Amino acid sequence: MRLSHMRMLVPGLLPTALSAALTGVVSLPAVAADLNVKVEIPRLNVAEYHRPYVAVWLERPDQSVAATLAVWYDVKKKDKEGEKWLKDLRQWWRRTGREVHMPVDGVSGATRPAGDQQLTLSSDKGPLAQLPAGDYILMVEAAREVGGREVVKVPLQWPPKTAQTARGKGESELGAITLDYKP
Incomplete structure (x- = not known):
């Protein structure tokens, strides 16, 4: 017609x-916002080197956990032996880790080698999909067998109004932490 x-x-x-x-x-x-996190795992010159376990999460100003973004650990150990050592990521474990049943699709993964590791998230899916607007702290914690433990904090505001970059730096188990986020 x-x-x-x-x-x-x-x-x-x-x-x-x-x-x-x-x-x-x-x-x-609205267009989805992107969050890109670069975590530097430094190459350490030690006699016995093990890849670190790493947890990346967002906290509210009151230190409650808003979202776990990534947990890198030994996922292939026999009888889930790798999960036993997640408690060495003490801050993450005490705040939310003991309540999480691993593995978590899209969050947990294998340990990473020394170098720059990328984590890219979008606000339209995954842990950021239900994240309310507000002030947060990106937390990155690393713990290594026969090694140390370290936490780096990077403040951010979500969702971003403009493209922004924020940085933090570890001293031993973590190197530079770079956070790029844009609307």
């Missing part, structure tokens, strides 16, 4: 259709 015939059958259809189309354009959903 041609548009001219439809106008005769339903007077006022064209203005209504045009109005509905324009409303759809005006009410497009």
